[in-house]
Amino acid sequence: MINVTKSYLPPLSEYVSYLEGIWERGWLTNNGPLVQELEAKLSDELDGAQVQFTSNGTIALQIAIKALGLTGEIITTPFSYVATTTAILWENCEPVFVDIENRTFCIDADKIEAAITPRTSAILATHVYGYPCDVHKIEQIAQRHSLKVIYDGAHAFGVNYHGKPLLTYGDISTCSFHATKLFHTSEGGAIIVRDKELADKIWLYKSFGHRGDEYFTLGVNGKNSEFHAAMGLCNLPRVASFIAARRELAKLYMQELADMPLQYPTMPEGLEYNYAYFPIVLPSEEVMHRVKDALVSNDINTRRYFYPSLNKLPYHSGAICPVSEDIASRVLSLPFYQDIDRLDVKYICEIIKNVVV
Numbered sequence: 001m002i003n004v005t006k007s008y009l010p011p012l013s014e015y016v017s018y019l020e021g022i023w024e025r026g027w028l029t030n031n032g033p034l035v036q037e038l039e040a041k042l043s044d045e046l047d048g049a050q051v052q053f054t055s056n057g058t059i060a061l062q063i064a065i066k067a068l069g070l071t072g073e074i075i076t077t078p079f080s081y082v083a084t085t086t087a088i089l090w091e092n093c094e095p096v097f098v099d100i101e102n103r104t105f106c107i108d109a110d111k112i113e114a115a116i117t118p119r120t121s122a123i124l125a126t127h128v129y130g131y132p133c134d135v136h137k138i139e140q141i142a143q144r145h146s147l148k149v150i151y152d153g154a155h156a157f158g159v160n161y162h163g164k165p166l167l168t169y170g171d172i173s174t175c176s177f178h179a180t181k182l183f184h185t186s187e188g189g190a191i192i193v194r195d196k197e198l199a200d201k202i203w204l205y206k207s208f209g210h211r212g213d214e215y216f217t218l219g220v221n222g223k224n225s226e227f228h229a230a231m232g233l234c235n236l237p238r239v240a241s242f243i244a245a246r247r248e249l250a251k252l253y254m255q256e257l258a259d260m261p262l263q264y265p266t267m268p269e270g271l272e273y274n275y276a277y278f279p280i281v282l283p284s285e286e287v288m289h290r291v292k293d294a295l296v297s298n299d300i301n302t303r304r305y306f307y308p309s310l311n312k313l314p315y316h317s318g319a320i321c322p323v324s325e326d327i328a329s330r331v332l333s334l335p336f337y338q339d340i341d342r343l344d345v346k347y348i349c350e351i352i353k354n355v356v357v
Helices: 012-025 033-045 057-067 082-090 135-145 196-205 226-256 285-296 322-330 342-355
Strands: 050-054 073-076 094-097 120-126 148-152 172-176 189-193 279-281 331-333
Touching (some): 012 033, 012 226, 033 050, 050 196, 050 226, 057 120, 057 148, 057 172, 057 196, 073 082, 082 094, 082 120, 135 148, 189 196, 226 342, 285 322, 285 331, 285 342, 322 331
Parallel strands (some): 073 120, 120 148, 148 172
Antiparallel strands (some): 050 189, 172 189
């Protein structure tokens, strides 16, 4: 079976060396030294931003919404993983969907202002597949209307945009370090902020609201363990090589699928991309299903990242978003990870070419 993704595992001896330290200290969780070391190294990667390591990317979104004191309506994208929307609902806010644009598949910044009402408190947008939202236009809109901005950067680790890490834009950015991600800690996530006071509040929110025996605020258990931090410390130095390998694989896919009637996200100027995914948009939903079925019959797993369009979720009614609904119906993410065999890539492309005629 060729899977749509494959988690990188470092040499076992390297991971075990961290485990030996955990055994010696007997410090397994609750802001241990490896968590602190990983946060410091991630901060260095992100131009000195404050980084809070969390148990996953979903709790990072929930804590971000809570820390900013958001209420009422939050403008968001319909084209993302479901956690983007459910985090808003979970925090008793109302997601207001704004359709996406047809190049990066990110929220269409030109349509945001029309959706703002007196109840709007924030914009929560996703850097889809690691491609950047129009961060400059969104910042201007937020300033005009006194709104907060959260970026769901689940796919954006290792991306730079106009000379700075993409995860440093907005009031808060969140990230996922799930095992399927380019950089992973098995399970995990992060909250990235510039403001030290906000970072301290987030630390309390992820730690039950107290330090030792002093209680300051409400909180949840959003912490992560030394074992997960150890995996991150093993993987972090390899991120640049992962990106370089994925860049070459993306070139191979594009070369093999040249002249096919496929649509891809467009890279804007100023982007240093991380090659997190390799999505293709087929000519129709019917063709997408035929391609998916043909690949499955050859033991090749793909995923409909992202389907359905979130305005169509059965437990929440949203606005009509024709661009998102259209892309969601035709998109398919192909197997993509740094050590996939190049012959397998060619095999996958041959199957696609045999179906899409």
